[in-house]
Amino acid sequence: MKEKKMVGTRRKERRVYWKPKLSELCPCGSGQRYRDCCWNRLPGFDIGKAYTAACNEDKLGLALVAARADVTQYTIWHRTNTAPVLHVGEPIEPLLRIDVNALGEYVDRLSWLYFNTGKWNSWPAALERLSTNIDHKWWRKKIICKRAVLHLAPGGSRYKARQELAKLGPITPAEDDIEVLQIFIDLELRNASYSERTAFFDRLIDLDESAESQIQYRGGKAFDLLLHGDPKAAETRLSDLLDEYRNDENLSAFAMQKLYDVKETLGTITDDAALLRETASELSAAVQDGSWTDHGRSNMYLQIGDCYRYAREWELAIGAYEEAIALDGSQICRIHLAECFLYQQKIEKAISQIECVAIEELDEPGVMDFVFAYSAVSIWSAEIEMLNKAKDWLKSLKASQPLFEQRRLKLLVRVTETAAKGTASSEAKEDSTPEGGVAGASRALLLQPNFFGIGINFNEIIERFGRRKKGTQLSIEHHDTEDGKPGDA
Structure with missing residues (x-):
């Protein structure tokens, strides 16, 4: 007779132990x-x-x-x-x-x-x-x-990933599966409205109290404020995040890398060269950890280069970008190398570097950075062929974020003007090389919350x-x- 138990007034039966047949898969x-x-x-x-x-x-x-x-x-x-x-x-x-x-x-x-x-x-x-x-x-x-x-693996297709996710039907901020929300934000939320993005970020912040999630999605809200023209509010939120977690000795490597992004962005929008150099130094120490893949190390050298570039330490930035290129041929780093040479007014070197970028290897934000950098180099060089290419690319470029749309329009005016005059005015040169840098779309959009974390590649998320x-x-x-x-x- 099957054994039975009484728990309060409810009778429970011991379950029959299930196991697959030996011949089954x-x-x-x-x-x-x-x-x-x-x-x-x-x-x-x-x-x-x-x-x-x-x-x-x-x-x-x-x-x-x-x-x-x-x-x-x-x-x-x-x-x-x-x-x-x-x-x-x-x-x-x-x-x-x-x-x-x-x-x-x-x-x-x-x-x-x-x-x-x-x-x-x-x-x-x-x-x-x-x-x-x-x-x-x-x-x-x-x-x-x-x-x-x-x-989303190397060689995969974001389009196919979207097709797969669409099988779940409409996904709203009421969703309670953290993984669903994370991958939805990565695949579908880039071009959503500010209010929609905020609602999804808030949902994940409420659901997942882990440090890495809090840094990632609260940071994402701050980055959104920056992209939508409110750097002061972004600065406040990033400062709060940094104060909360900078002395946390229990942060995972995953969370620490995202905190580096917070520090870098805060240093950039406040023009705090000391904070940028501090972040670059911490990243330089972290990159020596032997657990990183070559691609992961390349990403870290990219970020080191970005810190030095925003601090206007051009030679240190160039060295970091060259390290990244040596590891995996990073095309984004080639764009930033051209930018460093441009700010040093080494125009021929800037032209040589920007012309060898493999555009077909770039994602959408990378293409935006390429077009911005190419346009700036074309203005300084005043070469008509480069200016005409830049004008065509700027006309066809789509930038949904207000910050980058303003950048596109300003460059289009200056490229058109320079092509018409055959020489670049001092105003055109100044507008094409602002203090905040030429090419920042790939980094800014990479900082947006996504399933792989801020700046984390596929190898690293699989490792996680x-x-x-x-x-x-x-x-x-x-x-x-x-x-x-x-x-x-």
């Missing part, structure tokens, strides 16, 4: 049969330990085996405890939310390992198989988000997925029993 998404995959590797309540140990020893092959077993173990717990009562009217939503979030984190670890063990091409099929591990709309939403992230541990212990508590087997939900 393994729940880990590998595509192998259960008997050939995870059946003899289940970690029980040591879930996550083998994975962590393998990662600490940089044995990623073993980590992949362990991560698959963890996914299978958690799926077994869910199907034993939570799944049987999903559709019978019991108040199961809190436990279901725990299961969806916890299993989602274990799947994120898998994605990191597939990416770092050369199996990324197999990840889409694995993700498709994992879509059935939890039979609920919340889990399907998680999988859609992870498919969208897949398309793989290493994070927050929530794992909480996620298995409701399964714990004295005999070490999954218990009552």
